[in-house]
Amino acid sequence: MINIVRGLLYFVxxxxxxxxILNNIHFLRLVTxxxxxxxxxKLPIGYSSVQITFLSFLLGLVIDALSNTSGMHTAAxxxxxxxxxxxxxxxxxxxxxxxxxxxxxTFGYGNFIRFTFVLVLLHHVSLFLIExxxxxxxxxxxxxxxxxxxxTTTFICMVExxxxxxxxxxx
Numbered sequence: 486m487i488n489i490v491r492g493l494l495y496f497v498x499x500x501x502x503x504x505x506i507l508n509n510i511h512f513l514r515l516v517t518x519x520x521x522x523x524x525x526x527k528l529p530i531g532y533s534s535v536q537i538t539f540l541s542f543l544l545g546l547v548i549d550a551l552s553n554t555s556g557m558h559t560a561a562x563x564x565x566x567x568x569x570x571x572x573x574x575x576x577x578x579x580x581x582x583x584x585x586x587x588x589x590x591t592f593g594y595g596n597f598i599r600f601t602f603v604l605v606l607l608h609h610v611s612l613f614l615i616e617x618x619x620x621x622x623x624x625x626x627x628x629x630x631x632x633x634x635x636x637t638t639t640f641i642c643m644v645e646x647x648x649x650x651x652x653x654x655x656x
Contacts, residue, residue, distance in 0.1 A: 504551040516632040518640045531583025541566025561612040
């Protein structure tokens with residue numbers, strides 16, 4: 486029951502922060518941080534691929550509905566939700582307990598940052614390719630993708646560093 490409340494709280498808070506605050510930030514008119522991806526990153530390891538993909542789809546759908554975008558976030562979130570279990574297996578070769586949440590403590594700093602980076606990379610490449618629907622200006626597209634990856638990964642790592650669960654479990 487606590488896991489459901491925790492997940493719902495993450496979902497609501499991240500969606501509200503994204504829609505009300507972060508969607509209005511356009512650093513150098515290029516970069517908007519997409520912190521809502523943190524919800525997908527923090528889903529427990531024990532969830533099935535279908536559950537993760539469905540929750541990712543739902544998150545993208547809510548972001549699209551509240552941001553007035555036409556399915557771009559839904560497609561990008563569904564993609565990263567689908568590949569997330571495989572990315573976890575790529576970085577964490579041993580079997581992990583089902584109630585484990587990805588964090589600095591459970592994955593280690595390097596693996597957590599690489600895991601986050603790969604998911605953000607996949608999300609941003611798919612999101613911006615869908616948004617542009619063309620490779621007319623590939624340099625501008627590459628700059629937007631790279632700048633977005635750096636900013637979003639930095640935001641996620643900062644939030645994870647201040648996450649109370651991560652700090653209290655380090656004792």
